[in-house]
Amino acid sequence: MPPTRSILSRFKTELLGQLVAAVSGALLLVGLARFLEPDAYGLLFFSISIFTILMVLTKLGIARSAGRYLSEYKETDPSQIPHIVRTSLLLNAITITIGAVGLLIGHQLLAEFVDEPDLAPFLLLGVLYVVFGTLTKYVRLVLQGFEAIESAAVVHGINRGGRLVFSIGLVLASYGAVGALGGYILGYVVATVIGFVLVYTRHYRPRVTDEPPEPGLRRRLAEYTVPLTATSTATVIEKQVDTVLIGFFLTPVAVGYYTISKQAIEFLEKPMTALGFTLSPTFGAEKADGNLEHARDLFEVAVTNSLLIYVPAAAGLVLVSDPMIRFVFGPDYVGAVPVLQIFSAYIVLRAIMNIAGHALDFLGRARDRAIAKGLTATLNFGLNVALIPVIGIAGAAITTVLTHGIYTVFNVYLIHVELELRLVALLSTLTRIVAITGVMSVVVFVSLEFITGLFTLLLVVGVGVAVWAVLSVLVGLVDPDDAVSVVTG
Secondary structure, three states: OOOHHHHHHHHHHHHHHHHHHHHHHHHHHHHHHHHOOHHHHHHHHHHHHHHHHHHHHHHOOHHHHHHHHHHHHHHHOHHHHHHHHHHHHHHHHHHHHHHHHHHHHHHHHHHHHOOOHHHHHHHHHHHHHHHHHHHHHHHHHHHHHOOOHHHHHHHHHHHHHHHHHHHHHHHHHHHHHHHHHHHHHHHHHHHHHHHHHHHHHHHHHHHOOOOOOOOOHHHHHHHHHHHHHHHHHHHHHHHHHHHHHHHHHOOHHHHHHHHHHHHHHHHHOHHHHHHHHHHHHHHHHHHHOOOHHHHHHHHHHHHHHHHHHHHHHHHHHHHHHHHHHHHHHOHHHHHHHHHHHHHHHHHHHHHHHHHHHHHHHHOOOHHHHHHHHHHHHHHHHHHHHHHHHHHOHHHHHHHHHHHHHHHHHHHHHHHHHHHOOOHHHHHHHHHHHHHHHHHHHHHHHHHHHHOOOHHHHHHHHHHHHHHHHHHHHHOOOOOHHHHHHHHHO
């Protein structure tokens, strides 16, 4: 069992990487929105959504399977680690080659299929996006399997910081949206190179031995990719197909509005992404050691603290979404406001899933997650096709919240089966969180009339945070001494 101080240290490092990614992503998001026309902005993220779906083929859950077995064998038989790394990398090289060649050959046909001929140059350049995007994800998940969270955070921060510098630089050099896509690719290239150096020098080379692979290890590694692939495929379809369908049924401008809203949510969820990434391999190690009670305590503390942050954040987002879009991204993007308000519920669901989702993979419940994800992804696709032509981008947002809500409930049920959660105590805490949120929301609502620009917007948000902090301490949900120790310790 890793000591709490070790887990906290890893979390703080991963959080720092996520914050670098979040700030870089926010600056990139705002910068591209300011420097590109809404139509070009929409084309850029329309293409990225297509690449993300295609990368399901090039990833196939291979890196996650490797991470699961690395977390297990580094404790039980480190001599098998080189075999796990080599096998997974070979499998990934095969899938990357197939995906990249397919996109290279079919990029023009794909542009014609979605009835966007201007998309063709993006898709051609996307061959490199698919290759290096997959490799970056591979090295990060392998590092996670080693519980080398610090190294994984470095890779993530370099990737996101690099894409900010390269993308904005190429846009300012008059390369437009295609240049912005090139910046994304350069960020991936740098992160991939550094990631492989870290894996090889710190974790692979020191464990190379003459020991043969354990009988059946490679087969189990390949087999476990199946449910992980099913889950990741369904997740990507659920998260990206809405954007693709908006581009198909509506316009690139509508894609731009929708992307603005989704990326704002992704920015806000970074702290819980960091916590979930840090804790996931620990849940697997705890189960292997028979420490299910400690794993339960760890999950309950993590999920209650995430709800304490994100339930009030969601309420505040509903209230300030209009001035936030207007003063941060510009009046050209006010069409994104209704979508962002609907997505406020999504951020609460994502906060829970960032803790529960990958933990279940390390607890050996990937197959159950895959079945549930397949069903909700199918429902997501059907509802998107039905609602987007009728009510536009709001239909896509409603569909996302509804289907992800169903999936979140099922994942929490699986966690309860594995860890026997104390549901009464969790519901009691949630009741206090909702009460705090109600009081804070009244204060923020009354303050909305004073928002006249970016400075007053930040001031009102600060008032809301202050009210939340004071009430959280008063009702006993936050211990000031513990908060200080987290920051300083």
